[in-house]
Amino acid sequence: xxxxxxxxxxxxxxxxxxxxxxxxxxxxxxxxxxxxxxxxxxxxxxxxxxxxxxxxxxxxxxxxxxxxxxxxxxxxxxxxxxxxxxxxxxxxxxxxxxxxxxxxxxxxxxxxxxxxxxxxxxxxxxxxxxxxxxxxxxxxxxxxxxxxxxxxxxxxxxxxxxxxxxxxxxxxxxxxxxxxxxxxxxxxxxxxxxxxxxxxxxxxxxxxxxxxxxxxxxxxxxxxxxxxxxxxxxxxxxxxxxxxxxxxxxxx
Numbered sequence: 316x317x318x319x320x321x322x323x324x325x326x327x328x329x330x331x332x333x334x335x336x337x338x339x340x341x342x343x344x345x346x347x348x349x350x351x352x353x354x355x356x357x358x359x360x361x362x363x364x365x366x367x368x369x370x371x372x373x374x375x376x377x378x379x380x381x382x383x384x385x386x387x388x389x390x391x392x393x394x395x396x397x398x399x400x401x402x403x404x405x406x407x408x409x410x411x412x413x414x415x416x417x418x419x420x421x422x423x424x425x426x427x428x429x430x431x432x433x434x435x436x437x438x439x440x441x442x443x444x445x446x447x448x449x450x451x452x453x454x455x456x457x458x459x460x461x462x463x464x465x466x467x468x469x470x471x472x473x474x475x476x477x478x479x480x481x482x483x484x485x486x487x488x489x490x491x492x493x494x495x496x497x498x499x500x501x502x503x504x505x506x507x508x509x510x511x512x513x514x515x516x517x518x519x520x521x522x523x524x525x526x527x528x529x530x531x532x533x534x535x536x537x538x539x540x541x542x543x544x545x546x547x548x549x550x551x552x553x554x555x556x557x558x559x560x561x562x563x564x565x566x567x
Contacts, residue, residue, distance in 0.1 A: 317434055319366035321348045322355035322381065323395065324373040328416065332368060332395065335423060342431070352376035356384050365434050367392045371402040371413075379405070379450055388443055391430040408508050409446035410461035410468060445470050460508065462488065462496050469496065473512050477527040477542055479505050481520040491527065491542065517557050518550045525564050531557075 319336075321329050329348050336343055346362040349355040352373055359367065369392055371378040378394065379402070394406050394413035406413045412426040433440070442461055449458045459470040471490065480487045481502035488496045488505075498505075506516050509524075516522050517539055529540040537549040539561070549557050 316344050317342060317366055317431060318344050318346045318362065318364045319368065320346055320355075320358055320362060320364045321368045322350075322352075322358070322373075322378070323348075323368070323370040324350050325370075326350060328370070328395070332418065335418065335420065336427075339427070352378070352381040352384075355381050359385055359390075365390050366430055368395050369393070371396040371399055371406075377402075379446075382443070382447055383450060388440065388447070391433055391440060392443055393426045393430055404508055404511070405446060405449065407504070408449065408458075408460055409442045410463050411442050411446060441470070442468065455512070458512075462498055464496060464498060471496075473509065474524075474526065476509070476514075476524050478524060478545070478547060479509075479514075479522040489545075515557060515560055517553060518548050521547045523547055525560065528561060528565060530565060531561055533558075 321332055323329050323332070329350070333345055333348070336345070346364055347358045349358045353376065367390055369378045369381065371394055382388065382392070392411065394402070394411065395416065395418070396402055396413060397416045403413060412429060414422055414426060445459055445461055449455070452458050456474070458473050460473055462469050462471055475491050477489045477491055479489070479502060482497070484499065484501055486498050486500055486502050486505055488498060490496070502520065502522055506514070506522050509522065512524070513526070514522050514524055523539055523541065527542050529542065531537065531539045531549070537554055538546040539549060539557070541547055
């Protein structure tokens, strides 16, 4: 029997979620609920749950604050939140599961299935620890992104990513060293996650880290010069935008 708790500042949301999860009562046991972060910390310490459904947006302290206050995080977390661009980006950055309110039953079941499998395998929750580590990096210059290939999850410092290239619904991620990593996510998703680190979408199929730019050329075929003698094209409609940013970093 897997013990779980629900932490959400809205009682109505707690009731809806617990009602959905009632069908899994043969495998899941609700051991408590909380409506704010401080209460949630005490609940977790007292009940030692294996699974937490956690709201990100709560007054005074949010769900991330709660996690940072918990010393030993030997549990799985499924985040449940209204749309929160910052919160969702942080969660996706560490390849963790989240559910948007109002809840979608299919998405809930998929997230629950993955969490149960991890709990049964007693896997160390490296994705959650990566999230906490990134939250604790005040300057975010040492943040790591979780890249899941299907066979494994690698935690790569953002600074080591040189560029990303779209390949249909896959993204090839090129690093300063080593072979590229192919991920079954679109380039749009990585654009959203990496834009906060200054990455530039130069083209429909290309996203670059300006810290690895060596120079650029204009003309009929404008391109950015990257490490390893790579030329990344600049789309016609993006030329002025890209030039403006690069001029602040390098001299043409």
